[in-house]
Amino acid sequence: MPEEPRFDTVAKAESTPDTPQPFAELGMKEDEYDRVRDILGRRPTSAELAIYSVMWSEHCSYKSSKVHLRQFGEKAPESDALLVGMGENAGVVDVGDGYAVTFKIESHNHPSYVEPHQGAATGVGGIVRDILTMGARPVAVMDALRFGPADAPDTRRVLPGVVSGISFYGNCLGLPNIGGEIGFDAGYAGNPLVNALCVGVMRHEDIKLAQAPGPGNKVVLFGATTGPDGIGGASVLASATFDEESHAKRPSVQVGDPFLEKLLIECSLELFAKDLVVGIQDLGAAGVSCATTELAAGGTGGMRIELDRVPLRDPRLTPEEILMSESQERMMAIVAPDRLDEFMATCAKWDILASVIGEVTDVTPEEAERGGRLVMTWRGETIVDMPPRTASDEGPVYERPYARPAEQDDLQADDAARLERPRTDAELREQALRLLGAPGIADPSWVTSQYDRYVLGNTVLATPHDGGMIRITDEGDRGVALATDGNGRYTRLDPYTGTQLAYAEAYRNVAVTGARPLAVTNCLNFGSPEDPAVMWQFAESTRGLADACRQLGTPVTGGNVSFYNQTGSTAINPTPVIGVLGVIDDVNQRLTSAFGRDLEGARVFLLGETRVELGGSAWADVIHGHLGGLPPRVDLAAEAALGELLADAADQGAVAAAHDLSDGGLVVALAESCLRGGVGCSVELSGDPFVELFSESAARAVVVVRPEAESVFAQLCDRHGVAATAIGSVGGSGLAVRHSDGGFDIPLEELRAVYESALPAIFDAE
Known part of the structure; x- marks a missing residue:
């Protein structure tokens, strides 16, 4: 036997x-x-x-x-561009001339906490193989990162390992890392987010x-x-x-x-x-x-x-x-x-x-x-x-119970309007510098300089600009632009609106490059699904994204859900990271976010409307350590109009530079554009200088208009119904802010010292 x-x-x-x-x-x-x-x-x-x-x-x-x-x-908009949707390893969209692009973002959060270098490295490797599996050549990567407080001991353990893992794997593969984002918040202590995106190019007939x-x-x-x-x-x-x-x-x-x-x-x-x-x-x-x-x-x-x-x-x-x-x-x-x-x-x-x-x-x-x-x-x-x-x-398919948490009303009632505002120009100046030097807003070069942005030779925009952009072939000028965004503070205050704001910011970051947004991927990072409050956040977040994508005509092509992002019973702020891909016919028409010396004398315009919107803002967080109230209002029609205006202005050569307004508001955007181009600017504010400098109202951007094209630009603004306010001009050796009661100046050298020293002071010391 x-x-x-x-x-x-x-x-x-x-x-x-x-x-x-x-x-x-x-x-x-x-x-x-x-x-x-x-x-x-x-x-x-x-x-x-x-x-x-x-x-x-x-x-x-x-x-x-x-x-x-x-x-x-169920809510997907009709899209002639969508070739492969959800359900496969990655979505595929038609970008013209017989070419298709596949892109996707996924998480490797928990492995990156346990073993930061290998966890992050294999996150890059995995998303690259997802793109390869569709039949495409991987051509670029991006990453969206969240950590605990920058100066916390565990962040100093995790962040360098995560960054070394991403740079090691991506650089060895010879793939440019063209952008992404990095954020710090106490809620991510012990539970960092490491979300990796890859994009690949193929011919239509090559799809697998x-x-x-x-x-x-x-x-x-x-x-x-x-x-x-x-x-x-x-x-x-x-x-x-x-x-x-x-x-x-x-x-x-x-x-x-x-x-x-x-x-x-x-x-x-x-x-x-x-x-x-x-x-x-x-x-x-x-x-x-x-x-x-x-x-x-x-x-x-x-x-x-x-x-x-x-x-x-x-x-x-x-x-x-x-x-x-x-x-x-x-x-x-x-x-x-x-x-x-x-x-x-x-x-x-x-x-x-x-x-x-x-x-x-x-x-x-x-x-x-x-x-x-x-x-x-x-x-x-x-x-x-x-x-x-x-x-x-x-x-299994679970319909987990969900319920709006009892503390949500109190959280939203705790309006940032109660916070003490700067009363003098000296305080405005000091708080502007504090924002600019805050980890998460400050120069991310300590991280991004470890990545190769230009390998393969087709990168036309990369960090620090708002979106990354690559030429899809060596022979042509057609390109794609990508951006990822997410704001856990906004989503904590209102998951539906906060997710739409994350989508709107990524959409806007693609639009300010001159590209037209086309499709969406997402990485939805939340706490335990067994917690009804977390599931309410998730339900509202997905509803918000689906509604926004339907309204703006950008289908969700795929993505990833990451649950159980919490330590013990403490969940992270809900953090949907939204990736948007756009197409530009000619990368030579792209827009950058830099105020260059060749633009001295050109006028700076603020596009969109500024309201008193400080709930969940960087100002409330950095200056007061406060989270409460309501996030900025979402106006998706205004986002679409702004996007169309920017694309048309880029096509016609009317705009020379563009930068979206998001974390930190107008003052951070102006400082960044000045530092990126190495030249200052002067602005005159007509309203409350505090609100105009620090509000985070959505659907806004600053642009520099070529002097010879101002009439064309005005016609485009009228055609698309976008408010445009001339606020100043490029030039000088610093950021000069004027208003009816005074103003302040910050030399470029001081801006640069504050902006560039924040992360090195923490991580180089370690």
Whole structure:
């Protein structure tokens, strides 16, 4: 009689239905475990339990957010540009001339707290592979970062590691980092946000999808070997609340190799060019579990895998560990048998390890109705026999209870209008400098100088300008602009309005480059979905974004939800980070935010309307440590009009520089534009100088108009219905502010000393 295998098999699962299983330790609820038993008609094997636990984790299944994310499809505006929408690895939009662009933003928050360098590095690697999987060449990255107080000891531990991880991986890949943002707030202490964006370019006909069609086609795993790093990363790190034991989870953080990923990129692009791939998926969260179930579900529904054939870095790995490993730099392709030799030869050319680990199978009508059939063997024994669609597409869907928190009314009633305002010009001047030197507003060069912004040679705008811009091909002048924005203070005060303001700011940051906004991606960072107050924030936030995108005609192409961003019972301020992509026909017509010396004498105009809006403002936060009241009013029609005006003005050469108004208001925008161009400006304020300098009213920008084009500019403002007020001119050696009762001056040298010293004083000292 043959000896029974020591590992768990389907036959053993059928004969031992009462064997206790560690579903709770894997993050599964008891009712979820019971549902798996119902699906299979027996207890799961340990390998099947591993698959369901990671695929049904919050990170992979969106089980608490699906009911709200559906709005992005239900309310989606009609868009001729949208080629691939939500549901694939990344969205794809048509940018003209037969070219398409794919872009997406995702989080790697918890891993970046546990092990900052590798957590951030592999966040970049993962989002780059998502873009590659669509058939595109990755051409640029961005990042949106949030940390605790800049001078806090833990921030001084986490931030340098995160920045080194991003720069190490991106620089080694040879991808320019063209922008993003960085913020500091006590609410992110112990729970930083590391959101990474990538954009790629392809021809329309090059789009690839995550599917496994064609029975008999081979399943090929190629790239790095599979090791113990990252085992359980998606479920352990992204679906749990942080506590003092977080550092014990360090083995769940993946380890990246950007040099191997660079080879993997070039190898994959050659495979695509030779048409050797009929389906493709990267191995990110949930590793082999995710790739096999999603590819099978997206194709015939059938697949057979010999798990023994997976190349291992550690031969001691069990089947469960192989399935849950999130080792980086791996891809899975579906290849026709008659193209397999050429596929393998191409991989060998790039020194990429490739192994056939299975094949696509047909399914019976009954199996198809149940969700397909995925079979996996280990040492000749069947250890998985399950419907893949039940893991990839038919996981739990929770309608979590949500309720407006009781303290929301008191928070909104605590209006910033009660705060003491500066009474003299000396106080106005001093507070302007305090704002300019505040971490999060101050010069981010300590961070961004560690990134290569110009590698590949197609970057035309990058940090410190409002949006990043790249030329999409070496031969033409068509380009795309991108910006990411999010303001947790605004969203804490009003999640619906705050999210629309984040979207509006990103939209505006693209518009001030001269590009026309086209599409949206998002990374929604929130606390625990099991908290009704957090779920109310999330429900209002998604509703706000869906409504805004519908009104301005920019579809959501995909993104990421990151829950459990809290330490103990304290959640972060809700922080939806919104990425907007726009298109510009000719990058030579782009606008920068710098007041250059060639513009001396040209007039400065303020576009839009300024109101007394200080709730959630940088002034209230930096000067008074206050958060309360209501955020600025949203006027999406005004944002659209401003965007059209800026695009037309750029096309016609009427505007020479443009800078949006956001954190810190007019005074920060003027100071930044002066410092970026190395020349001062003088402005005359007609109203309350405090309100005009520090208000954060939305739908505003400052522009410098070419003297010979002022009449054209005036006609454009009339056509688009945008208020334009001449407030001063470019020139001088500092920022000169005048109003009816006086004014103040700040030399450029003083502005620069305050602006540029803030982060180095903290992190260079460390």
